[in-house]
Amino acid sequence: MRNRLIYCDTFGDPKEVLKIKEKEIAPPEAGEVLVRMLARPINPSDLIPVRGSYSHRIPLPYIPGYEGVGVVEDVGDNVGAELIGKRVLPLRGEGTWQDFVRVPAEFAVPVPESIHTNTAAQLYINPVTAWVTMTEVLQLRPGSVLLVNACGSAIGHLYAQFARVLNVRLIAVVRNGKHTQKLLNLGASEVVDTSSQSLFEVVMEKTNEKGADAAIDSLGGSAGSDLAGCLRSQGYFLSIGLLSGQQTNWGAFADKVQMNIFHLRHWNRKVSPAEWHNIFLQIIGFVEKKRIRIGLTKTEYDFETIHQALTAVSDGRRGKVLLTN
Incomplete structure (x- = not known):
């Protein structure tokens, strides 16, 4: 299978430096899961590294995307096969602005079916x-x-x-x-x-x-x-x-x-996997009980229209822009 990804090989204006390419999918290594992405939001925090603010610690080429939701397609050694087919938040692994993401299984957060995909995609950063x-x-x-x-x-x-x-x-x-x-x-x-x-x-x-x-x-x-x-x-x-x-x-x-x-x-580095999952259990519980509501989606864009998506982000209207497959 081929994997589409959005990346930059130089820092600058996202509309100018972000590109799309394809490459072969690398299978998950031991302790990892391979996730087929469904949706990921475009957040200000995703674009700041592209502009070069953290160039001292971000190697090129760089794939943006800190959050999103997808379906487990494959698992590496030491990971239970029961995860295959489950929706998860594939966090703290590779950048999410690609079709497939490899992520440590211990940080993949299961998402209940009661939560809409577009909502699930926004359960992390904010x-x-x-x-x-x-x-x-x-x-x-x-x-x-x-x-x-x-x-x-x-x-x-x-x-x-x-x-x-x-x-x-x-x-x-x-x-x-x-x-x-x-x-x-x-x-x-x-x-x-x-x-x-x-x-x-x-x-x-x-x-x-x-x-x-x-x-x-x-x-x-x-x-x-x-x-x-x-x-x-x-x-x-x-x-x-x-x-x-x-x-x-x-x-x-x-x-x-x-x-x-x-x-x-910094907080991520100091919390254990158990503490990490407990935070998400609390937040997911609030969403399921409708005690909190995550921001509304403004527009959905496919990878091939990333530059139109970036224009929608910058137009100032309320709502979240999502990259979907």
Whole structure:
């Protein structure tokens, strides 16, 4: 069998450097499964390495894709044949932007039939990041006040839903009022539109001048500084992204709040396979019980139309773009 894959052999604009080629499928090695991919989303985190941000640790040629879902086609030695034909999340192996992916069997996450393929394809990056940062890193308790910016995004919507699950008071920060009602419906306690409201004034009013207990920043730069300035003394500031392309001035807050960075790949390295699967069991359980809903699919594209898919990602409309077979 032949395997189509999307790759780059130089870093740059994804629309310019991503190519498609075919090669023979390598059989799974001992402890691996071979997965025929069904769907994988195009996330910002998939495109950042293509642009060269991590060129110091990513060898070329590079196959993008951190998440997705597929069906086990074959297994290597020491892997039970009962996995063949099962849908799994083939994570922490090869890049998912190809027809077939080899992945360590211990990290392949089974997906119940009750979960739609397009939903299953999005169960990793955003849900795991949101759940782990709230429960393990920040260890939020019922009644904790959490600030999260860029809440109009897919992960922002998950933070709102998990806030309801955990009984956390989420103050969702947006730069456009169109997201307000949606976030309140999902579970946010307050929504601050910084285009028309003072974040600091709203947070102080809602916390009796104490400040928030924790903040999660996806933007960096001045937006990150604004979040940090709304924390109580020794509150916890956590950076999970740098969408603005600018660093927050951490030195200005070092003596006032606790500051840290969360990288999902670092968390991956330290958790055991059992802990890894337990996180997914929790998230899958929330989805099955409809306690959380994963972002809606905007459009599906086949491999051969990857450049049209990239255009759809950049057009600014809401919804997730999926690469399907």
